Amino acid sequence: MLRGLDIADMLIIDRLELAFQPGLNVLTGETGAGKSILLDSLGFVLGWRGRADLVRQGAEQGEVTAWFDLTPDHPARAVLRDAGLPEGDELILRRINSRDGRKTAWVNDRRCSGEVLRQLSETLVELHGQHDDRGLLNPRGHRVILDEFGGLEAQRAAVRAAWTTCGQAAKALKSAEAAMAVIREEEDYLRHAVAELDALAPEPGEEAGLDVQRRLMQGAEKIRNDVVRAHELLGAQGAEAAFGEAMRWLDGAATHAEGRLEAPMAALSRAMSELGEALDGIGDAVQDLSFDPNDLENTEERLFAIRALARKHDILADDLAAFGDTLREKLNALDAGDADLSKLRQALDKAEAAYNDTAARLSEARTSAALSLDKAVSAELAPLKMERAVFTTQITPEVPGPEGQDAVAFSVATNPGAPSGPLNRIASGGELSRFLLALKVCLTRGQTGLTMIFDEIDRGVGGATADAVGRRLSALAAEGQVLVVTHSPQVAALGTHHWRVEKRVSRGMTTSTVVPLPGDDRIDEIARMLSGDTITDEARAAARSLLAVQGCSG
Template sequence: MITALSIRDVVLIDRLDLGFDGGLAAFTGETGAGKSILLDALGLALGARADAGLIRTEAAQAVVTASFAVAADHPAQRLLEDHGIEAGDEILLRRIVARDGRSRALINDQPVGVALLRRVADLLIEIQGQHAQIGLSDPATQRAMLDDYGVDRALRDTVASLHGSWQAAEAARTDAEIALTEALRDEDFLRHAVDELAALAPREGEEDELAAARQLMQGAERRAEAIGTALGELAPRERRSNGPGAMLRSAARALGRIAAAEQGMVIGQALTAIERAEEALAEAETLLSRAAHEVEGDPRGLEAIEERLFALRAMARKHGVVPAELPALLERFIARLATLDAGTASLQRCAAAAAAARGEYVVAATALSAARDRAAARLARAVGQELPPLKLDRAKFSVERIGLPEAQWGVRGADAVRFLIATNPGDAPGALDRVASGGELSRLLLALNVVLAGESPVGTLIFDEVDSGIGGATAAAVGERLARIAQTTQVLVVTHSPQVAARAATHFQVAKSVGRSRAQTLVHRLDAAARREEIARMLAGEMVTDAAREAAASLLGGT
């Protein structure tokens, strides 16, 4: 329920803070005092269109805050949690409207979009009046109200669940149909591509392996070439070529012939050095020969690797993938061919499953339709019993269930629901907001709320001049029914009827104060004496008499 309303700088209101209790609260006051301003200000906090014209003349902005007490399991709590907003046991709806017409919306002081503000407000409070946009005129709302009134929740949940299963089965059937159609269209391409790829037989990671092997073989070839060149220099294959070994041997022979005769130390040392060089040269030749054997390349193997790499990359370019994806591509093509080969059987299975799911949904939806028919009859009787005391004894209220075409079946079944009324005997029933006058519609909505009291998550109902154009016993009946609703739902009523005001547990007086510079709207919570005086004014008019006061006391005593 709403617990507080704070208004700053809205039209004639400078600063206003109201606290609310449960039960029925009445707002009274002379015409033009500003009762409609209160509703306009509250509407801002509930997500109504921002209008800079509502800002008080001297102010830069208008601010309205509405506070609501909510239970932990209230739907508004879950909605806020879905949007990452912590609610606790209180929800604050705030709207700030600037002079340029721009507005900001906040929930629990966290900025939100106006759409979310409005969605949360719709779960907390409902304003009903002959000039308001009435949610009851929406067939979806009417269907929900009928269901809440008299249709088993388990049956509704079953229909919603079966609809989900049916739609999932239909989606699977559609997917199977699309897959089969695509496979048939691409059959020739698929078979050729599978044959090509299967002949190529690409392996996972093969390109990387081949590239590494090619790099290794290309390096071996370069090393073999260098070793061969070195060996050629050390030991030329042509006999006419004198290699360093032959030259060293010739030098040794020349020195050997004179070494014994010379007996010179230098010649002996030179000969020894040449012999060591010859040995080192022989060792180098041996080592290089061994190295040449170890790195001996395979030109044909390198050629095969390069041809394989070329084939893999050419195939990848053809199919618009990288070589590493070729094995997976082959598997996909094989799977699509398998879909083609087994596609008809798969489609038949999916179609059968979808048909079975539809059948289960139809059975449950038919049961839901029957339950709605029974609930509709009970609701029409219950509302009809409320109409005569509200001066609608000639009106006839009915509830029509309309079967929908299959394309419109959904989680809430296969029906639409319309609330209809005929205000005079012989008139054809029509939609509520098209047939009833403003006053009739307000009283009809009151009757509906009496019957449906406690079924909605909305904790606060506001009735704007529901007693317009009536008086006496009819006004008393309106007040009695508002009080009855207030036993389970908080009710705020803007009224000109003393019979209605006398039923209220809390009474607020709206008055206009005119000063030297400007007028302003004030709201006072009345005590017992002030309340009797206000009801006496409502009974007598401008001149309050003792008789009016006695009549007011009688009304208050009779409640």
């Protein structure tokens, strides 16, 4: 509930402090006195988009502060928590507009953005007027209004969740189909490449081993004859035979040499042992250097095949095996793809069926809520002197979406037999005001703690009709707080609190101010509204009579 408004240096307001109360708060004044400036200032501190030139001439900056009482379950508290702002039973909003156009805002003395202000304003204040397009006159908002009236928010959230599930299922299927299409486009290549890799079966490190083996084979033809010749010279027909013969001669002479040959014979024995090892190694080398010429051809053929396949796929030879595994995975995915796609299609079908069922139930609930809303509005129109008007909530099929598959629009016919049409096209100014008021009464029934602002919603009506409008505003205010800017004395007389907006000129400077109207001042203001600039005794008597009839005198 709005408790106060402090305005400094905004347009033609020098300094103004207002304390509002629960109930019906009435603001009156002559045309041009500055009533709209109050709404502009309140809209500014609430973050609404409006006129840019708000700073009073000669001032460096304009400032507006508004404070509200919050109930423990007020929705503004959730906005504060989400924004990381302090919360309490009182909410203070302050916003400054500098001469250069810069705007700075605070919530409970903490800096915040204009977007946070706008989010808070949606929970704090509702503004309505003849030309209001913030909801009631905007067909795009009629569906939300109907859902709120019928208490269908949970069902609408379920439809939105089902729509999200459908979207996710459709996206998964589309992604899988696209991936499958790519794989199918290269299926022939994949199967041919995998066949080549399977036939060759390359292994990591094989290319380097084949290269070494090939170079050994190529060099073996050149060195094998030399190695064989060396083996022969050192073997049984060469050095080995000579060593043996020498040992036999020395062995025969050793008995007569008095020990002189023991050391030479020991050295010769060791040399013969080393010679044996050398012969074994050379023999192994001869064996290794012995190969079938076909082996070289086969080695080269495989080596060249591995290198050619690596060049073909533009990868390293050692990566061919892993590359083959990757291609096989794609083929496996292709082979299993139809089954996977079938599962994804089934998931999408299931999600769509769930959405259709949830949306159908929401449509049924909306149809029922529409009948109730039409009946409730019709009941409210009678006291507003529009008992012959017809209000209809039209529900038509719409392309399915996150809010369901219904288009909702309010239509009216002001007289029996007259064609019905959109609310903002059929009704005249005065009729439109009463339709809006009837709707608002129905939509806020049972709600408490609301602050609603009506900007000249009674324009174009007078007499008994204006009195009916005032009584509906008073009924709204009984469960919350209503601020009404009015030119109707019948409405003004119903207010529980009355202020007059005045324009004053001092030292060549025009300013606007707001003054409370107790007792006789209120009588004079209502008399002015009845008679014009000249307030007569008859007008004062009529004002007293009107206040007495409304039960609001004094």
